[in-house]
Amino acid sequence: MFVKIYCYHIKSDNTEAYLTLQKEAAAIYRKYIDSETTYLQCKEEPTKWMEMTKYASEEEYNKKIVLINENQEINELYKTFTKLLVEEKSEVLEENYFIVRND
Template sequence: MFFKVYTYHVKPEREQDFFEIQAQAENVYSRFVEKQSLFLRSKDDNAKWMEIQIYKDENSFNESIKIIDQQKEIIDLYTRFMKLIISKEELIEENYEQILIT
């Protein structure tokens, strides 16, 4: 499995917009790739979020994101998303792979 992990801070007064953007983005992604998403809010800082996207493998992510990133709806949603996070500099994107230990 392949994991994309994002951390960012959402302006508290924009949280409802955040939920709407994420729901719309999930709809777009679902047309091109099978994935699961988890959204975690920090218990210590309610503006801090972690988003975990889970894909079958890295190749399925790479192939689908080429198409997804060209969708006008995703471009518009990303622009809206960037306006509701507190700091663009604090937006962190990381890649992980699942390691099975037996």
């Protein structure tokens, strides 16, 4: 399994808008690819969020993300997302992982 992790800071007063936006984005992603996303809000630093999305494989993700990125609606949602970020911490960190089972 392939996992994408994003870390970013959302303005405190934009939490509801953020969650609504993520729900809309997830619906678009599901049209193209099977995925499961978890959103984590940091207990000590409430503006800090982590988004973890699982995909069947990196190959499948790479094929489908091209189509997703061509979607006009997802591009508009991303523009809105960037407006929700804390300005001083507007960097979005992105990392790739594999789930390794040690059974």
